[in-house]
Amino acid sequence: GAVVSQHPSRVICKSGTSVKIECRSLDFQATTMFWYRQFPKQSLMLMATSNEGSKATYEQGVEKDKFLINHASLTLSTLTVTSAHPEDSSFYICSAREEKTQYFGPGTRLLVL
């Protein structure tokens, strides 16, 4: 089946720094990728839809200047958390769409100190 990778799997950073998370579709091309955030014991919250070669579409309440998304190729989307603060600590999961099915990466655990 389709495989999606994420890197890093876990990151700890100081408050005020920026963190970049990569999402790659390994065996298929994805014009559309998605970024989710998941709080403990909760479902996934869609943050934004990343479209190759164009600007991302952000969900209501998600700060586009804080969560920068770049989808420069058909296999790579990146999420940069700028000037991270402790409240940004969370589990971030990406997915890539192949036809009508989304395939998910393993997630990135971000801890901001």
Place this chain on the structure above:
Amino acid sequence: AQSVTQPDIHITVSEGASLELRCNYSYGATPYLFWYVQSPGQGLQLLLKYFSGDTLVQGIKGFEAEFKRSQSSFNLRKPSVHWSDAAEYFCAVINQAGTALIFGKGTTLSVSS
């Protein structure tokens, strides 16, 4: 508006017993339905999906699901649960624009020996 309801927050099943996880959806047209499983600290793995055709869908790991339009349901079943099936299970439907997934809140499955 489209929505997905998973009525059971937590279910405990004895190893070897059968399992049924409930999912109800609200959708105006023919839905595209999915079941995903998430182990702790991991991303989501696609178990199975329904787009059209045979309403009984077979998935990976011995899971199956049945689409019942009259009941707006897409329940997940497994005849004999293994301890390794303990995880979080999410039902999802694709939105009418075909651009994003709408998730249920998830059901936590515990397996007792």
